[in-house]
Amino acid sequence: MKDLLEMAIQFHGHKCPAMPLGLRAGLVALKKLGVERAKNKELFCFVETGNAHATMCFVDGVQFSTGCTYGKSNIEKLNYSKNALTLIDVKGKKAVRVAINPEFQKDSLNSEFVKMRKSGIEPQDISAEIVEPLIEKIMTLPEEKIFKISDVFEYEFKGEKGTFEWYECEKCGEIVFAHGVRIKEGKKVCIPCSKI
Numbered sequence: 621m622k623d624l625l626e627m628a629i630q631f632h633g634h635k636c637p638a639m640p641l642g643l644r645a646g647l648v649a650l651k652k653l654g655v656e657r658a659k660n661k662e663l664f665c666f667v668e669t670g671n672a673h674a675t676m677c678f679v680d681g682v683q684f685s686t687g688c689t690y691g692k693s694n695i696e697k698l699n700y701s702k703n704a705l706t707l708i709d710v711k712g713k714k715a716v717r718v719a720i721n722p723e724f725q726k727d728s729l730n731s732e733f734v735k736m737r738k739s740g741i742e743p744q745d746i747s748a749e750i751v752e753p754l755i756e757k758i759m760t761l762p763e764e765k766i767f768k769i770s771d772v773f774e775y776e777f778k779g780e781k782g783t784f785e786w787y788e789c790e791k792c793g794e795i796v797f798a799h800g801v802r803i804k805e806g807k808k809v810c811i812p813c814s815k816i
């Protein structure tokens with residue numbers, strides 16, 4: 621657990637409470653579904669965060685613990701501006717939703733850390749004495765204190781199969797996969813070249 625947290629902080633870039641919240645939310649979801657971190661696309665995750673609010677760091681923690689990553693494209697942001705996730709076991713056709721317990725989140729949003737962030741201080745400039753107890757709490761409190769965890773429910777997920785079909789753009793010569801090919805003046809070109 622400690623190693624996982626340390627590695628996640630390295631990946632994320634700074635110490636903050638929201639990333640560990642996502643990390644733990646992901647672990648809780650894996651446990652509830654009885655599955656392991658995704659090696660490829662066995663799992664799919666919807667995260668409810670948006671693009672411009674506090675606590676967006678949540679998503680990095682979720683990626684780290686679930687293995688649902690933007691690279692593998694088995695994660696999608698719903699842009700609800702909320703901190704919750706739905707983790708889907710694709711083969712098992714079941715899912716679980718994990719949200720932050722509102723009481724816990726209200727306390728967190730009143731913390732010294734969030735006040736400092738709101739006043740414009742960068743997370744990496746906030747002292748360890750302020751941030752570390754918050755992280756400790758998130759990693760050790762009983763999960764039901766921090767999260768609202770749904771029952772496991774049935775979920776049929778149909779993902780798109782990744783294509784291996786590729787072309788050489790007839791304009792720039794770069795490789796482009798099938799979905800990105802456009803026809804311009806009778807030539808197979810990539811999207812940027814199709815706009816010139």
Ligand SMILES: [Zn+2]
Nearest residue numbers: 635636639677
């Ligand atoms: Zn962060």
Ligand SMILES: [Zn+2]
Nearest residue numbers: 789792810813
């Ligand atoms: Zn091109």
